[in-house]
Amino acid sequence: MLHPYLGIDIGGTKTEVSLLSLGSPQTFEDYTLLSRKRCPTDRHHGLPSFLRNLNALIEETVRDANVSLGSLKGIGVGLPGSIHPEIQTMVQGSIPFFKSIDLRAEFKNALSFEGPMIFENDANCFALAEANFGTGRTWATQNQIHPANLCLIGITLGTGVGGGIVMNGELIRGRRGGAGEIGHMSLRPADRQCYCGKSGCAEQFLSGPGLEHAYQSRARPDSSVSGKQIFARSRTNDPFALASIEAYKDDLLQFLSNLSNLLDPHIMVLGGGISLEDQIYEGIETRLSEGCFLTSDPPAVLKNSLGDAAGALGAAYLAFLEAQSLKGSM
Numbered sequence: 421m422l423h424p425y426l427g428i429d430i431g432g433t434k435t436e437v438s439l440l441s442l443g444s445p446q447t448f449e450d451y452t453l454l455s456r457k458r459c460p461t462d463r464h465h466g467l468p469s470f471l472r473n474l475n476a477l478i479e480e481t482v483r484d485a486n487v488s489l490g491s492l493k494g495i496g497v498g499l500p501g502s503i504h505p506e507i508q509t510m511v512q513g514s515i516p517f518f519k520s521i522d523l524r525a526e527f528k529n530a531l532s533f534e535g536p537m538i539f540e541n542d543a544n545c546f547a548l549a550e551a552n553f554g555t556g557r558t559w560a561t562q563n564q565i566h567p568a569n570l571c572l573i574g575i576t577l578g579t580g581v582g583g584g585i586v587m588n589g590e591l592i593r594g595r596r597g598g599a600g601e602i603g604h605m606s607l608r609p610a611d612r613q614c615y616c617g618k619s620g621c622a623e624q625f626l627s628g629p630g631l632e633h634a635y636q637s638r639a640r641p642d643s644s645v646s647g648k649q650i651f652a653r654s655r656t657n658d659p660f661a662l663a664s665i666e667a668y669k670d671d672l673l674q675f676l677s678n679l680s681n682l683l684d685p686h687i688m689v690l691g692g693g694i695s696l697e698d699q700i701y702e703g704i705e706t707r708l709s710e711g712c713f714l715t716s717d718p719p720a721v722l723k724n725s726l727g728d729a730a731g732a733l734g735a736a737y738l739a740f741l742e743a744q745s746l747k748g749s750m
């Protein structure tokens with residue numbers, strides 16, 4: 421029997437809709453992907469236009485799996501920004517038309533959906549999905565850690581740098597949904613200006629564009645090269661690529677050490693384009709133990725296993741938890 425939930429991952433460049441069947445109504449066990457669609461995120465024509473496009477994508481997704489919108493048990497939405505957990509508004513984020521509106525009311529109205537609906541920061545969705553279905557779950561099983569005790573930080577190293585914190589199995593959101601905004605923790609205070617208004621933010625050094633900037637400043641300023649190409653060039657001993665990656669890893673270690681000293685997780689799961697490069701992981705745990713207050717048994721630093729499906733899965737899982745809690749409170 422299907423228990424269909426919809427997970428929506430709205431990113432800065434693309435929007436993904438996944439239709440999933442999650443466990444049974446009483447117990448959560450596993451998930452089955454029924455259908456998945458994606459389209460570019462239209463961020464330039466306002467909220468009504470965005471919601472019209474999203475509605476069409478959702479209709480296509482559910483129709484493909486022969487599921488009706490009315491039979492959905494819940495919808496979860498991941499967004500690029502801090503979402504206030506109680507009032508479900510975006511306090512801060514990169515797509516202006518989502519800010520300070522009643523997200524639940526606007527989406528429910530536009531999608532004609534009356535069931536449980538929840539909004540969450542996209543990196544939080546990533547961390548939650550990896551903790552429950554991905555690398556975190558595999559690691560916990562192998563190390564005989566009960567999921568309810570797992571402490572995990574999800575860190576996305578992509579166009580930007582995001583973070584999600586799962587402590588003892590629970591997502592940590594903070595007062596206004598701002599917990600885990602680790603991309604704007606300061607790494608080098610007097611360096612590079614960030615779009616957020618401060619300077620020296622981790623995102624300026626640890627994102628893909630941050631690495632590209634580091635390479636260009638060493639090589640030719642006009643050489644446009646992607647993060648992936650920089651890693652490829654380092655394997656052919658390009659000295660600028662090698663130096664850029666070494667500096668990147670020094671910054672990453674500083675960053676992960678700070679996070680480890682603050683939260684003492686079992687595991688840190690990396691996501692985003694840079695997480696796919698094996699060089700990032702070489703020697704990292706040994707060096708991490710040197711940078712942490714607790715020098716023995718450093719946290720494991722591992723690649724994600726769900727890829728870019730994690731965001732929508734985490735959002736759908738939150739909708740599942742929301743539906744269960746609403747049922748419990750009735």
Ligand SMILES: [Zn+2]
Nearest residue numbers: 604614616621
């Ligand atoms: Zn910043």
